[in-house]
Amino acid sequence: xxxxxxxxxxxxxxxxxxxxxxxxxxxxxxxxxxxxxxxxxxxxxxxxxxxxxxxxxxxxxxxxxxxxxxxxxxxxxxxxxxxxxxxxxxxxxxxxxxxxxxxxxxxxxxxxxxxxxxxxxxxxxxxxxxxxxxxxxxxxxxxxxxxxxxxxxxxxxxxxxxxxxxxxxxxxxxxxxxxxxxxxxxxxxxxxxxxxxxxxxxxxxxxxxxxxxxxxxxxxxxxxxxxxxxxxxxxxxxxxxxxxxxxxxxxxxxxxxxxxxxxxxxxxxxxxxxxxxxxxxxxxxxxxxxxxxxxxxxxxxxxxxxxxxxxxxxxxxxxxxxxxxxxxxxxxxxxxxxxxxxxxxxxxxxxxxxxxxxxxxxxxxxxxxxxxxxxxxxxxxxxxxxxxxxxxxxxxxxxxxxxxxxxxxxxxxxxxxxxxxxxxxxxxxxxxxxxxxxxxxxxxxxxxxxxxxxxxxxxxxxxxxxxxxxxxxxxxxxxxxx
Amino acid sequence: xxxxxxxxxxxxxxxxxxxxxxxxxxxxxxxxxxxxxxxxxxxxxxxxxxxxxxxxxxxxxxxxxxxxxxxxxxxxxxxxxxxxxxxxxxxxxxxxxxxxxxxxxxxxxxxxxxxxxxxxxxxxxxxxxxxxxxxxxxxxxxxxxxxxxxxxxxxxxxxxxxxxxxxxxxxxxxxxxxxxxxxxxxxxxxxxxxxxxxxxxxxxxxxxxxxxxxxxxxxxxxxxxxxxxxxxxxxxxxxxxxxxxxxxxxxxxxxxxxxxx
Numbered sequence: 001x002x003x004x005x006x007x008x009x010x011x012x013x014x015x016x017x018x019x020x021x022x023x024x025x026x027x028x029x030x031x032x033x034x035x036x037x038x039x040x041x042x043x044x045x046x047x048x049x050x051x052x053x054x055x056x057x058x059x060x061x062x063x064x065x066x067x068x069x070x071x072x073x074x075x076x077x078x079x080x081x082x083x084x085x086x087x088x089x090x091x092x093x094x095x096x097x098x099x100x101x102x103x104x105x106x107x108x109x110x111x112x113x114x115x116x117x118x119x120x121x122x123x124x125x126x127x128x129x130x131x132x133x134x135x136x137x138x139x140x141x142x143x144x145x146x147x148x149x150x151x152x153x154x155x156x157x158x159x160x161x162x163x164x165x166x167x168x169x170x171x172x173x174x175x176x177x178x179x180x181x182x183x184x185x186x187x188x189x190x191x192x193x194x195x196x197x198x199x200x201x202x203x204x205x206x207x208x209x210x211x212x213x214x215x216x217x218x219x220x221x222x223x224x225x226x227x228x229x230x231x232x233x234x235x236x237x238x239x240x241x242x243x244x245x246x247x248x249x250x251x252x253x254x255x256x257x258x259x260x261x262x263x264x265x266x267x268x269x270x271x272x273x274x275x276x277x278x279x280x281x282x283x284x285x286x287x288x289x290x291x292x293x294x295x296x297x298x299x300x301x302x303x304x305x306x307x308x309x310x311x312x313x314x315x316x317x318x319x320x321x322x323x324x325x326x327x328x329x330x331x332x333x334x335x336x337x338x339x340x341x342x343x344x345x346x347x348x349x350x351x352x353x354x355x356x357x358x359x360x361x362x363x364x365x366x367x368x369x370x371x372x373x374x375x376x377x378x379x380x381x382x383x384x385x386x387x388x389x390x391x392x393x394x395x396x397x398x399x400x401x402x403x404x405x406x407x408x409x410x411x412x413x414x415x416x417x418x419x420x421x422x423x424x425x426x427x428x429x430x431x432x433x434x435x436x437x438x439x440x441x442x443x444x445x446x447x448x449x450x451x452x453x454x455x456x457x458x459x460x461x462x463x464x465x466x467x468x469x470x471x472x473x474x475x476x477x478x479x480x481x482x
Numbered sequence: 483x484x485x486x487x488x489x490x491x492x493x494x495x496x497x498x499x500x501x502x503x504x505x506x507x508x509x510x511x512x513x514x515x516x517x518x519x520x521x522x523x524x525x526x527x528x529x530x531x532x533x534x535x536x537x538x539x540x541x542x543x544x545x546x547x548x549x550x551x552x553x554x555x556x557x558x559x560x561x562x563x564x565x566x567x568x569x570x571x572x573x574x575x576x577x578x579x580x581x582x583x584x585x586x587x588x589x590x591x592x593x594x595x596x597x598x599x600x601x602x603x604x605x606x607x608x609x610x611x612x613x614x615x616x617x618x619x620x621x622x623x624x625x626x627x628x629x630x631x632x633x634x635x636x637x638x639x640x641x642x643x644x645x646x647x648x649x650x651x652x653x654x655x656x657x658x659x660x661x662x663x664x665x666x667x668x669x670x671x672x673x674x675x676x677x678x679x680x681x682x683x684x685x686x687x688x689x690x691x692x693x694x695x696x697x698x699x700x701x702x703x704x705x706x707x708x709x710x711x712x713x714x715x716x717x718x719x720x721x722x723x724x725x726x727x728x729x730x731x732x733x734x735x736x737x738x739x740x741x742x743x
Binding site: 438448452 | 531554560564573582584585588
């Protein structure tokens with residue numbers, strides 16, 4: 001091992017800084033999954049009969065499914081009877097009426113995470129829905145947003161206050177039969193965020209949801225639903241962290257986006273779930289279904305994700321381009337270090353005429369990390385004039401890691417144009433040396449080179465997130481060339 | 483004496499390349515190192531800046547009286563040692579300007595100087611860019627990415643002009659340059675000659691030395707300096723080639739560097 005590699009490896013020692021546990025009194029469902037648990041979750045949330053029926057249908061369907069195994073990731077079988085499917089911080093059982101009533105312990109926890117639930121806080125231009133384990137503990141700027149007609153609240157509240165909208169759109173993009181984990185989520189989802197931007201409204205601030213798993217042995221199954229009516233626009237951010245635990249925890253979320261005519265949804269994720277320790281013990285299984293539907297003509301949905309956490313990431317934020325001239329975009333940075341595994345990418349389903357999609361994926365593998373891009377570009381018969389451009393770049397740091405690319409292209413219309421470019425490179429000792437010769441220490445050099453590699457994706461992120469993502473990447477990378 | 487190389491031995495992948503090389507360089511001097519391919523010219527440059535793949539197996543290098551070989555590459559940069567690379571690397575996505583400012587401020591910080599803010603740096607960079615006739619648009623491009631061979635070499639000299647080293651080693655800076663680019667690069671280098679700065683110019687061809695006139699010329703063969711002289715030695719080599727010196731080296735002729743003024 002060269003001196004450079006040694007120095008770089010020594011830098012790994014920095015611990016996951018969000019790994020703390022907050023002592024909260026928690027209301028838990030009994031361990032395991034059965035129909036009674038599904039009913040319990042539904043009744044805790046005082047749900048209408050139709051929603052309980054929907055959950056039960058999903059649960060019964062789930063029983064008929066077997067867990068998929070085609071992903072390029074290896075892990076021990078999940079014992080679904082050893083998971084707690086509902087965990088709510090106790091003070092929330094009755095639901096605070098306003099942010100002032102949120103348990104100070106929870107506020108403290110979010111402060112420690114760098115998220116302010118105070119509306120005058122640092123991120124005062126961003127409305128936050130804070131979710132701990134299975135429930136939303138508070139949503140900021142609700143009233144200010146309501147003035148322009150924007151609904152931003154927890155999913156549970158939306159079920160109570162806007163049942164018509166929820167019923168209309170729930171499962172319209174990701175039906176409960178969609179896949180194993182989406183079906184499981186449909187049965188046991190506990191909370192999540194709901195955003196509705198009415199006709200012609202440009203949402204005046206960034207909306208965000210911050211997910212925190214706190215309780216041990218729980219799974220988090222949230223559901224996010226964002227609807228933009230004609231000519232509406234929203235930029236939505238999602239962040240996530242979890243304590244350090246030896247045992248793996250399952251996070252199986254569903255996100256549905258609906259864009260009507262000329263509507264635009266920009267969805268950004270900075271995912272920093274606990275990745276497990278350097279030997280691969282513990283960490284979150286992040287098995288998520290995210291899909292957007294460009295339902296209206298000239299609509300646009302764009303996904304930007306920076307994935308640095310989780311033991312296993314398995315997700316494909318996708319866009320169904322139904323409306324003519326609609327646009328789908330996917331920008332991704334996925335980093336795997338130590339024993340992390342990521343199998344991620346996107347699906348672009350072109351149905352409407354002249355639909356366009358762009359895929360830009362940057363995979364970084366370090367340590368023993370395995371990084372897979374898997375993407376589907378499907379051009380259906382009616383999609384005359386459809387175009388796609390895909391670019392997948394992989395960067396390898398060290399010799400123990402892997403990068404894999406599985407592009408699937410399925411074209412049924414002869415007028416379509418589909419381009420796929422892929423590159424793989426290593427972070428060169430020569431690049432590092434060049435920086436060092438100019439006086440830049442090796443850890444700064446590595447961070448600089450990797451950030452450069454990701455620049456095209458980072459520039460798609462909102463400002464605060466871009467800064468956070470850069471920092472996160474530098475921390476996650478410390479000590480990984482070896 | 484700024485740099486004293488004594489009986490330096492170094493190998494690459496187990497193969498000995500430098501076999502007891504000695505050389506003295508004082509501030510204000512320009513030394514040209516010439517020699518046939520594989521003689522150890524680039525190895526010397528790489529050893530001086532501490533590249534990992536080069537193992538020093540014997541001898542010592544004193545830089546301003548300190549043990550240069552004990553320092554990390556970045557420490558050597560802080561001490562004022564600069565290498566203009568033969569093959570400057572590309573760093574996609576990292577702005578040329580950002581890179582150079584980061585480097586300068588790292589050096590300044592280590593030297594106990596105040597860091598330059600973006601505006602002061604821009605003023606400095608713009609002024610130095612004139613030395614190598616570089617278009618300001620280069621600064622917003624990624625480090626060396628998509629640069630032509632000549633642009634890369636000019637960028638090296640620009641970095642040298644901004645970082646202001648005490649000892650600059652130019653490794654085959656003339657390779658791959660057409661005559662116009664060569665002239666620009668050489669005039670940039672000449673503008674940086676000063677009584678406080680030493681230059682070690684490594685080249686295969688005499689051509690570069692028409693523009694950067696050296697005080698001393700040394701010929702390396704088989705890992706040692708076999709002949710030293712003034713600029714006329716370079717012309718002689720141009721005329722007769724390296725065949726003679728290689729023969730000398732094979733015959734085990736002693737290094738004549740001790741006889742240097």
